[in-house]
Amino acid sequence: MALKVLIRSLLLLFLFAWSAEQILAQSQRESIELTAGIELRGLFPVSFFTMDSVNLLEADNNFNAVYSYTGGIGFGGVIRVKFTELWNLETGIYYTRRNFEYIVRDPSVSFNESTTMSTIGYEIPIKGLVYIQMGKRVFMDVALGVSADFFASDTEVQRLSYNIQTFKNAWVRLGVLGSIGAEYRTEKDGYFYLGATFHQPFGNTFTTQVNYFRDNKGRAYFQNGEIDGTYFSVDFKYLFPPKPPKKDKVNRVIPNWKNMR
Numbered sequence: 001m002a003l004k005v006l007i008r009s010l011l012l013l014f015l016f017a018w019s020a021e022q023i024l025a026q027s028q029r030e031s032i033e034l035t036a037g038i039e040l041r042g043l044f045p046v047s048f049f050t051m052d053s054v055n056l057l058e059a060d061n062n063f064n065a066v067y068s069y070t071g072g073i074g075f076g077g078v079i080r081v082k083f084t085e086l087w088n089l090e091t092g093i094y095y096t097r098r099n100f101e102y103i104v105r106d107p108s109v110s111f112n113e114s115t116t117m118s119t120i121g122y123e124i125p126i127k128g129l130v131y132i133q134m135g136k137r138v139f140m141d142v143a144l145g146v147s148a149d150f151f152a153s154d155t156e157v158q159r160l161s162y163n164i165q166t167f168k169n170a171w172v173r174l175g176v177l178g179s180i181g182a183e184y185r186t187e188k189d190g191y192f193y194l195g196a197t198f199h200q201p202f203g204n205t206f207t208t209q210v211n212y213f214r215d216n217k218g219r220a221y222f223q224n225g226e227i228d229g230t231y232f233s234v235d236f237k238y239l240f241p242p243k244p245p246k247k248d249k250v251n252r253v254i255p256n257w258k259n260m261r
Contacts, residue, residue, distance in 0.1 A: 033081075033082035033242050034079070034080070034081055034082070034242070034243075035079075035080045035082065035191070035239045035240065035242045036077065036078065036079050036080070036239065036240055037077070037078045037080070037190070037191070037237060037238050037239035037240055038075070038076070038077060038078065038237070038238055039074075039075065039076055039077075039078050039092070039094070039235060039236070039237040039238075040073075040074075040075050040235070040236045040237075041073065041074035041075065041094070041096075041197070041233040041234070041235050041236075042071070042073065042233060042234045043071050043072035043073060043074060043096070043098065043231045043232070043233045044071050044231075044232055044233065044234065045068070045069045045070060045071055045232075046232045054066070054067055054068070054225050056210060056223035056224070056225050061221045062106065062107055062108045063104075063105070063106050063212055063214075063221045063223075064104075064105050064223070065102060065103065065104045065105070065162075065210040065212070065223055066102070066103045066105075067100050067101065067102045067103075067117075067208065067210075067225065068100065068101050069098065069099075069100055069231075070099045070100060070101050070116070071098075071099055072096065072097045072098040072099050072118070072231065073096075073097050074094050074095060074096040074097065074123075074233065075094065075095055076092050076093050076094030076095055076123075077092050077093060078090060078091075078092040078237060078239065079091055079092055080129075080239060082242070085131065085133075086130060086131060087128065087129070087130065088128070088129040088131070088141075089126070089127075089128055089129070090125075090126075090127050090128075090129055090143065090145075091124065091125060091126045091127075092124070092125065093122065093123070093124050094122065094123040094124075094125070095120075095121075095122060096120070096121045096122065096123055096149075096231075097118055097119070097120055097121075098118065098119050098121070098229070098231065099116060099117075099118050100116065100117050100118070100119070100227070101114060101115075101116055102114065102115050102116070102117060102157075102164055102210065104161075104162050104210060104212055106212065106214060108214075109214060109215060111161065111214075113159070113161070113162075115157055115159060115164070116157075117155060117157050117164055117166065118155065119151070119155055119166060119205075119206060119227070119229075120151070120152045120153070120155075121149055121150060121151045121152065121205075121229075122149075122150040122151075122152070123147050123148070123149050123150070123199075124147065124148045124150075125145055125146070125147035125148075125177060126145050126146060126147075127143045127144060127145025127146075127177065127179070128143065128144060128145060129141050129142070129143045130142055130143070131183075134182075137184055137185050137186065138182060138183070138184055138185075139182070139183045139185065140180075140181075140182050140183075141180070141181060141182075141183060141195075142178075142179070142180050143177075143178065143179045143180075144176075144177075144178050145176075145177055145178075146174060146175065146176055146177070147174070147175045147176075147177050147199065148172055148173075148174060149172065149173050149174070149175050149201055149205070149229070150171065150172050151168040151170075151171060151172075151173075151205065151206075153168070154166060154167045154168060160216055161212065161213050161214075161216050162210060162211060162212040162213060163210075163211050164208065164209070164210050164211075165208070165209045165211070166206045166207065166208045166209075166227065167206065167207050167208075167209075168205065168206055169203070169204055169205060169206060169207060170205075173201045173202060173203060173205055173229075174201070174202050175199055175200055175201035175202060175229075176199075176200055176202070177197055177198065177199040177200070178197070178198050179195050179196060179197040179198070179235065180195055180196060181193055181194055181195015181196065181235065181237075182194060182195065186241070187241060188241060189241065190238060190239050190240050190241045191237075191238070191239040191241075192237075192238060193235070193236065193237035193238070193239070194234075194235070194236055194237075195234075195235050195237075196232065196233065196234055196235065197232070197233045197235055198230075198231075198232050199230065199231050199232075199233070200228075200230045201228065201229045201230065203228075204226040204227060204228045204229070205227055205228060205229035206226070206227040206229070207224060207225070207226055207227070208224070208225050208226070208227055209222055209223070209224050209225075210222060210223050210225075
């Protein structure tokens with residue numbers, strides 16, 4: 001696992017070093033344009049991206065708990081730096097809420113109950129964007145970058161017969177993200193973007209524990225599991241119209257025709 005993280009980190013470091021060199025070279029020839037906006041995200045479960053249900057089973061005591069990722073929401077502010085028509089750099093800060101469903105079962109006493117739990121996090125991504133112009137105002141783009149994911153606190157859900165606890169493995173964790181989308185640009189009304197993002201942290205983000213009390217008393221049975229924090233999202237972004245570049249002030253001189261010879 002450590003070797004995979006090292007290889008990914010080296011590849012990303014090489015990519016951003018090369019990108020920075022290209023951007024700096026282009027920025028010396030073209031003016032830099034700054035644009036701000038907002039972004040809304042809908043998070044969805046996709047089993048292909050390792051988001052299947054996780055079954056915590058304690059066979060000796062005939063008790064098990066199943067938890068699954070059910071989606072979530074995210075929103076935040078965006079800042080885009082335009083270096084060239086081809087290269088852009090984008091960053092911001094986002095609020096992300098991931099929702100999970102837990103099902104606790106104990107067949108020996110016919111117990112079967114479900115509940116929901118949410119984890120809260122904040123993200124500061126940095127990604128490079130490459131554009132392909134598809135029409136006069138329509139642009140396709142792909143993006144690749146890294147994200148610093150911050151986790152606010154641990155979470156606990158209390159019920160009569162059981163409780164669920166999640167503990168953050170670290171207060172900040174790095175992740176890799178990639179996105180693809182389309183953008184419609186107008187000079188007066190701003191930019192409208194619709195796309196999708198895949199976000200994967202380097203390692204598990206939370207440890208979850210289910211504590212169950214049979215018949216609401218006696219010894220507690222518990223099981224532990226890991227939450228990796230990976231998600232797939234559909235993104236809507238709006239960027240305010242960029243300000244036109246400042247023009248150099250030119251002092252207008254009115255000639256004095258009477259004093260001219």
